[in-house]
Amino acid sequence: MLFNSLDFAIFLPIVFILYWFVLQKSIKYQNSLIVIASYVFYGWWDWRFLSLIIFSTCVDYFIGWSLLKKESKKKRKILLWVSVLVNIGFLGFFKYFNFFLENFTNAFSFFGVELKISSLNIILPVGISFYTFQTLSYTIDVYKGKLEPTKDFIAFAAFVSFFPQLVAGPIERATNLLSQFFKRQSFSYANSLLGLRQIIWGLFKKIVIADNCAQYANEIFNNYQDYSSLTLLLGAVYFSFQIYGDFSGYSDIAIGTARLFGFKLMKNFAYPYFSRDIAEFWRRWHISLSTWFRDYLYIPLGGSRGDILMKVKNVFIIFIVSGFWHGANWTFIIWGALNAIYFLPLLLTKRNRRYTTDTVAQNSYLPSFPDFLSITFTYFLTVFAWIFFRSESLNKAYNYIIGIFHFQFEIQRIGLERYSVEILPLIFILLIIEWNSRNIEFPLSSVKKPLIAESLVLAMIIVFGNYSDIQSFIYFQF
Amino acid sequence: MRKFIKYVLILILITVLELYGFDLFFTKVYYEGAPRDKISWVNSIKDGRFDYVLLGSSRCINHLQPKLIENICGKKGLNLGYAASGPVEIKLMLKKVLNKFQVDEVYIQVDLAYNDLKPDDLARVVWMPYINEEDIFHELITYDNEYYFYKGIPFYRYQLFEPKIGIRNMSLALAGKKATFIEELGFSPNFGVLKNGTSNLKELSDSENPIFKSMIELCKSNNIDLYFFTAPIYDDRTDFNILNKYLPNYFDFSDSVSKKYLFSDVYHLNKQGAEYFTKVFCQTVFSH
Numbered sequence: 001m002l003f004n005s006l007d008f009a010i011f012l013p014i015v016f017i018l019y020w021f022v023l024q025k026s027i028k029y030q031n032s033l034i035v036i037a038s039y040v041f042y043g044w045w046d047w048r049f050l051s052l053i054i055f056s057t058c059v060d061y062f063i064g065w066s067l068l069k070k071e072s073k074k075k076r077k078i079l080l081w082v083s084v085l086v087n088i089g090f091l092g093f094f095k096y097f098n099f100f101l102e103n104f105t106n107a108f109s110f111f112g113v114e115l116k117i118s119s120l121n122i123i124l125p126v127g128i129s130f131y132t133f134q135t136l137s138y139t140i141d142v143y144k145g146k147l148e149p150t151k152d153f154i155a156f157a158a159f160v161s162f163f164p165q166l167v168a169g170p171i172e173r174a175t176n177l178l179s180q181f182f183k184r185q186s187f188s189y190a191n192s193l194l195g196l197r198q199i200i201w202g203l204f205k206k207i208v209i210a211d212n213c214a215q216y217a218n219e220i221f222n223n224y225q226d227y228s229s230l231t232l233l234l235g236a237v238y239f240s241f242q243i244y245g246d247f248s249g250y251s252d253i254a255i256g257t258a259r260l261f262g263f264k265l266m267k268n269f270a271y272p273y274f275s276r277d278i279a280e281f282w283r284r285w286h287i288s289l290s291t292w293f294r295d296y297l298y299i300p301l302g303g304s305r306g307d308i309l310m311k312v313k314n315v316f317i318i319f320i321v322s323g324f325w326h327g328a329n330w331t332f333i334i335w336g337a338l339n340a341i342y343f344l345p346l347l348l349t350k351r352n353r354r355y356t357t358d359t360v361a362q363n364s365y366l367p368s369f370p371d372f373l374s375i376t377f378t379y380f381l382t383v384f385a386w387i388f389f390r391s392e393s394l395n396k397a398y399n400y401i402i403g404i405f406h407f408q409f410e411i412q413r414i415g416l417e418r419y420s421v422e423i424l425p426l427i428f429i430l431l432i433i434e435w436n437s438r439n440i441e442f443p444l445s446s447v448k449k450p451l452i453a454e455s456l457v458l459a460m461i462i463v464f465g466n467y468s469d470i471q472s473f474i475y476f477q478f
Numbered sequence: 479m480r481k482f483i484k485y486v487l488i489l490i491l492i493t494v495l496e497l498y499g500f501d502l503f504f505t506k507v508y509y510e511g512a513p514r515d516k517i518s519w520v521n522s523i524k525d526g527r528f529d530y531v532l533l534g535s536s537r538c539i540n541h542l543q544p545k546l547i548e549n550i551c552g553k554k555g556l557n558l559g560y561a562a563s564g565p566v567e568i569k570l571m572l573k574k575v576l577n578k579f580q581v582d583e584v585y586i587q588v589d590l591a592y593n594d595l596k597p598d599d600l601a602r603v604v605w606m607p608y609i610n611e612e613d614i615f616h617e618l619i620t621y622d623n624e625y626y627f628y629k630g631i632p633f634y635r636y637q638l639f640e641p642k643i644g645i646r647n648m649s650l651a652l653a654g655k656k657a658t659f660i661e662e663l664g665f666s667p668n669f670g671v672l673k674n675g676t677s678n679l680k681e682l683s684d685s686e687n688p689i690f691k692s693m694i695e696l697c698k699s700n701n702i703d704l705y706f707f708t709a710p711i712y713d714d715r716t717d718f719n720i721l722n723k724y725l726p727n728y729f730d731f732s733d734s735v736s737k738k739y740l741f742s743d744v745y746h747l748n749k750q751g752a753e754y755f756t757k758v759f760c761q762t763v764f765s766h
Contacts, residue, residue: 422646454489455489455492458493459493459497459500461495462497463497464637464645465637467637467638467640468641
C-alpha cells in the first residue's frame with residue numbers, strides 16, 4: 001500500500017479510529033491491532049511475503065529469549081550468528097543471488113571457462129532491507145546486553161512490522177521503538193497535530209517535488225543521448241531532488257503517521273542539501289541507516305581508531321556496504337566508493353567533525369560566502385555521485401557524465417512540450433521553505449497560523465502535484 | 479480526540495474553499511487571459527462577422543489557410559479545427575460559433591471520425607475550463623455522468639487534465655502568451671516530408687451519425703449553409719462515397735493530392751501541401 005494512494009487514505013482513518021476509539025483501554029489490543037494493520041498494509045502489496053516477516057519475527061523473538069537463558073559465551077555467539085545468517089540469508093537470497101551468480105559466471109568466462117547457470121526469477125520483497133536490519137539490531141543489542149529481551153511476542157511483532165516504517169524506514173532500534181509498545185498509548189492532541197503536519201509536509205515533498213522531478217529526470221536519464229550538457233546536468237539535479245523529496249517525504253509521512261498513534265520515530269533527514277561538507281551530509285541524510293552502519297559495522301571494525309590504513313579500510317567498507325545495501329548493481333557500489341573518496345580527506349585531516357552541532361547561518365539569514373561555496377560544492381559532489389546511483393549500468397553513467405562535459409548549453413524541450421528548466425521554480429520554492437526552516441524539525445512544525453499554512457500546502461499538493469502516473473517510492477526497491 | 483477530528487474537518491473545509499478559489503481563478507484566466515486554444519480564441523474575438531468558418535480535427539487546422547483564402551477568393555473566415563476534434567467537439571464548436579458570430583457558411587472536415595459517437599478523450603479536454611456554460615455541460619453530460627464531477631468538484635478537472643489545462647497552460651495564458659495559430663487565423667502548419675507509409679484507415683460504417691444530423695438541423699434552423707469535405711490522405715483507398723448519403727454538400731478531396739513531398743505524414747499535409755490544397759479548395763468549394 002502506498003502512502004500516496006486512495007487505499008492508504010481509507011486505511012489510515014480506519015486504523016486510527018479503531019486504535020483510539022475502540023481499543024484504547026488495552027495495550028494488548030492496541031498492539032494486536034498494529035500487528036494486524038501492519039500485515040494488511042504489507043500484504044496489500046503481496047501477501048505471500050508476509051511469511052518472511054513472520055518467520056523473521058519468530059526467529060529473532062526466540063533467539064532474543066534464548067540469549068537471556070544462555071550464559072555460555074559460545075552458545076550465545078552461535079545464537080547471534082543464527083540470527084545474522086537468517087536475516088542476511090533472506091536479504092542475500094532475494095536481493096543479491098542473481099548479482100553474485102552473474103558476476104561469478106562472468107569471472108569464469110573471463111578465464112575462458114563457460115558456466116551455464118541460469119539466474120532465478122526472484123521478486124524482491126518490498127522493504128526486506130529495512131525490516132531485516134531492524135530485527136538484526138534487536139538481536140545484536142540483546143547479545144551485547146544493551147537491551148533486555150522481551151517476553152511480549154505481540155509487542156515484538158508490532159515492533160518488527162510497524163506499518164508506518166515497515167517498508168522504507170526509518171530503521172528503528174529496539175532501544176527506542178520496542179519500549180514504546182510496552183506502555184499504553186494515550187491520545188495527545190498536540191502530538192497528533194504535529195503528526196498530521198508532518199504527513200502533509202511529506203506528501204508535499206513526494207507528490208509536488210519528487211514526482212514532478214521524476215518525470216523530467218526519467219525522461220533525461222532514459223534518453224540521455226538526445227540531450228545537451230545543460231539538460232543532462234539538470235537531469236542529475238532533478239534526480240537529486242527526486243530522491244530527496246521521495247525518501248525524506250516517505251520518512252516524514254512515516255514519522256507523522258507513527259505520531260498519530262503516539263509513537264516517536266527517529267529523525268531520518270535534516271536538510272541534507274544545506275551541508276557544508278560530505279561528513280555533515282552523511283549526518284543529515286538517511287540518518288537511521290548511517291547510524292546503523294556506524295553502530296553495528298564501523299565501530300565494531302575499529303572505527304576511526306588505528307593507523308591510516310585501518311581508517312581508510314573501514315571508511316571504504318562502510319560506504320561500499322552502504323552502497324551495496326541499496327541494490328545489487330555495480331552502480332551502487334561505485335556510488336558508495338565515491339562517497340568514501342569524498343569523505344576520506346576530511347577524516348585524514350581530522351576535519352570530519354567540524355559541523356556536528358550547529359546549523360549553517362545560525363545567527364544570520366544568509367550564509368557567509370565561504371559557507372555558500374561549501375554548500376554548493378558539497379551539493380554538486382552528491383549530484384555527481386547520484387548519476388551513478390540513478391544509472392542502470394556503469395557504462396550508461398560514464399556516457400551520461402561524458403555528455404555533461406560536451407559543454408552545450410542549449411535549453412531543450414523535454415518530450416514534446418515542456419522545457420527542461422520549467423520545473424526549477426518548484427525546486428526553488430522547496431529550497432526557500434527549507435532554508436527558512438533549517439533550525440526546526442520540519443517546515444510545518446512551527447508556523448504562526450498552522451491551519452492556513454496546512455490548508456495551503458494541501459491545496460498546493462492538489463494544484464502542483466503530479467498525478468499523471470502515481471509513482472511508487474524509490475526506496476521500496478531497496 | 480474530538481478536538482483533533484474537528485481540526486481535521488476544518489482543515490479539509492478550508493482546503494476545499496481554497497480549491498474553489500483556485501478553480502475560479504483558473505477559469506477566469508481561461509476566459510480573460512491570452513487565448514491558448516480555439517475556444518478561448520473564439521471567446522476573445524469581438525467583431526464576429528465572417529463569410530465562413532472551418533471546423534474539424536488536425537486535418538482541418540493543418541490543411542487550410544484562411545489568409546490565403548482571403549487573398550484568393552476575398553472571403554473572410556477562420557479555421558477553428560483543432561487536434562483530435564471529433565463529431566461531439568465539432569458540434570460544441572458549431573454551437574459556440576453560432577452563439578458568438580454571424581457566419582454565412584460552415585465547412586466541416588470529416589473522415590472516419592464520422593462514425594464516432596462519443597467525445598474524444600484528448601479533444602474534449604480543451605472544453606473543460608468552460609464546462610460551467612450551460613450549453614457545453616448540457617451537451618457533454620448526455621455522454622457520461624463523469625462530467626458532473628468535473629463541474630462539481632473544485633479543481634478536479636484542472637488536476638485530472640493537468641498536461642493540457644493545468645498550472646503550466648494557465649500560467650502561460652496569464653502571462654499573455656497567445657497561441658501561435660492566431661496570427662494565421664487558426665491555421666497551424668505541419669513540417670517535414672513524408673518518407674514512407676500508406677494509409678491504413680478502416681472502412682466507414684454505413685450508418686447515420688445523429689450528432690451530424692443534429693448539426694445539419696441546427697445550421698438549417700439558423701439559415702447557415704453547411705458543407706462537408708474530406709481532406710487529402712496519402713495513397714488512400716477508403717471509399718468515402720457513403721458520406722454523400724448522409725451529408726449534404728459533401729466534397730471528397732481525399733485523393734486530390736498525390737505528391738509525397740506535399741505530405742508531412744500519411745494523414746497530414748505539410749506547409750507547402752497546405753498551400754496547394756487551400757488553392758484547390760478555393761477553386762472547387764468557393765466557386766461552387
